[in-house]
Amino acid sequence: MYRDIPEELRILIEPVVVDAGLELVDVMLARSGRPWSLRVTVDTPVGDGRVPVDHCARVAREIGTQLDVADAIESNYRLEVSSPGLDRVLAREKDFVNACGSEVQIETRNPVSGRRRFRGVLVSFENNVASIEVDGAESKVPIAEISKAKLFYEFSAADFNNGRDDHQYREQKNESKTTGRRHGKRDENKGGGRSGRSDERGGKTAGRASGRIAEIDG
Numbered sequence: 611m612y613r614d615i616p617e618e619l620r621i622l623i624e625p626v627v628v629d630a631g632l633e634l635v636d637v638m639l640a641r642s643g644r645p646w647s648l649r650v651t652v653d654t655p656v657g658d659g660r661v662p663v664d665h666c667a668r669v670a671r672e673i674g675t676q677l678d679v680a681d682a683i684e685s686n687y688r689l690e691v692s693s694p695g696l697d698r699v700l701a702r703e704k705d706f707v708n709a710c711g712s713e714v715q716i717e718t719r720n721p722v723s724g725r726r727r728f729r730g731v732l733v734s735f736e737n738n739v740a741s742i743e744v745d746g747a748e749s750k751v752p753i754a755e756i757s758k759a760k761l762f763y764e765f766s767a768a769d770f771n772n773g774r775d776d777h778q779y780r781e782q783k784n785e786s787k788t789t790g791r792r793h794g795k796r797d798e799n800k801g802g803g804r805s806g807r808s809d810e811r812g813g814k815t816a817g818r819a820s821g822r823i824a825e826i827d828g
Contacts, residue, residue, distance in 0.1 A: 611636065611701050611753075611756060611757065611758075611759075612634070612635065612636055612701040612702045613753075613754075614757075615634075615636070615637045616637075616639070618682060619637055619639065619677075619682060620634070620637065622673075622676045622677060622680055622682055623637060623650060623673055623676070623677075626669060626672045626673050626676060627650075627652050627669060627673075630652075630665060630668065630669050630672075631654075631655070632652045632653065632654060632655075632661060632665070632669070633652065633653050633654070633655055633657075634650070634651075634652060635651040635652060635653050635694065635699060635701050635702065635705070636649075636650075636651040636699055636701040637649070637650050637651075639683070639687075641685075644685070644686065645685065645686040645687050645688050646683065646685050646686065646687040646688070647687065647688050647690070648677075648683065648687050648688070648689045648690070649689075649690045649692070650669075650670075650673060650689070650690065650691045650692070651691075651692055651693070651694060651699055651701070652666070652669060652691060652692075652693060653693055653694055654693075657704070657705070657708055659693045659694045659695070659698060660693070661693035666691045666692065666693065667691075669691050670689055670690075670691040673689060673691065674689050677689075696761070696763040697760050697761055697762065697763050698760060698761050699758075699759070699760050700714065700759035700760055700761065701759070703735070703738065703753065705759075706732065706735040706740055706753065706759070707735050709732050709735075709761055710732050710733070710734055710735055711731065711732065711733075712731070712732060712761055712762075713729070713730065713731055713732075713761070713762040714728075714729070714730070714731075714732045714742065714759060714760065714761055714762055715727075715728070715729045715758075715759065715760055715761075715762050716728040716729075716740065716742060716751060716756055716758070716759045717756070717757050717758040717759070718751060718755045718756055718757060719755050719756075719757045720755060722749060722750075722751050722752075722755055723749045725749075728742050728744055728749060728751065729744065729762060730742045730743045730744035730745070731743045733748060738752060738753045738754070739751065739752050739753070740752075740753065740756070740759075
């Protein structure tokens, strides 16, 4: 959830995202395993998820630089920058407003109406309270109690229509991944897509057009 983003990370990440003409949706830092995982979700101001893959790659490189200069993460980490997919995360108030009338999945920090997991139609979102209809019964869930929320998308035959051409923005997330290393260690960026180009750190960025994916891997 946007409101759960650690302030020390938000003040470093959000200005980079805004400068790129995008909006910060969510930041999740997973400290389990090695390296750690930092996932940043961004979107366009209109909220259509159409963030070009090269934008994700540029934002990832700049975020990585800002984090390493500030020594903001005390371990090696893998950074992933992505735009929302079909099962897009609902992290901000505006995301819930835009999702009204759609099927969603919600998890809460504490039981609400005797349960912590909800899947149903988001009827409304007013005064920071989500009203969700599950099996004919409506429950009201304050956004402060929501730990995770996303749209629920069921694929249909139309989704696999070969004639459909939307650059697969609606099937695939645009992603960029990078591994951050601390204490002056060099980042070696490698990609495995169709083509690569050198970046300022001597590695290469690769884009795989079919999946709208760019990877910068260390």
